[in-house]
Amino acid sequence: MGAPEEVHPDVALVERARGGDVHAFETLVKQYDRQVFRIAQHITQNREDAQDVVQDAFLKAYEKLDQFQGNSKFYTWLVRIAVNEALMRLRKRRTGKMVSIDEDVQTEEGSVPRDLAEWRPNPEQEYNQAELAEILRKTINGLPPGFRVVFVLRDVEGLSTEETATALGLSVPAVKSRLLRARLQLRERLSRYFRKKNEDGVQ
């Protein structure tokens, strides 16, 4: 017999918010607004859109609190709402161009990375904070949205594979396959900046 399942503290807050306690909802907003903003910014790549997503996602969550079943974490449920809102904004900006997390999924399973130079020790320390942030943003923005969002949820925000699948409405194997591609593509792109230089200094 396993230990009785622990009830997540968010569940009590959701219960109170459902009963009309706005302060309980405020606690949830303050707990997750930064994460929602980061995720939205990663998807939309636009600051104004990301701000709108934060507002719309929390308002939609508040409206739909009754539909929250409690079979996933509140945060996972909220992320799903936020991802959908963010994708909607992205579509609006790219009118005529289909945007979904299902696009760009052709992968070469098991293909061995090409660019295999070793990196310098602590290569990130050779750039100042602003330069490094620019490199990291540029690199991750180059990924297809369907890979980017999986990497962000799984590796940056720390959701489990199952939670990421729930939040994105994807299967677990689909999340796993995208995560591997995303990690390898980022690795390869970052190699341009972080790889060991040749003896003559040419990269």
Added chain:
Amino acid sequence: MTCSEFLAELDDLIDNSVTPTLRTDLELHLRECEHCVITLNTTRKTIEIYREHELYELPTALRERLQAAILAKCKHGC
């Protein structure tokens, strides 16, 4: 074990979710394959760098404004 087979397990290895037997096989492959050692190390480093650097911070003033706007709407029945 081939490099492709190693790569198929790379994520689980990084996430520490491989069985002890599989881990032994993977480590055996790493002893003979410098390419896969580099792939493993640099992929780990990639994840670490992204985890440690906040790329999109929400400034306090903007954050407070957003919170106020959300809660005002909730109070008035959004």
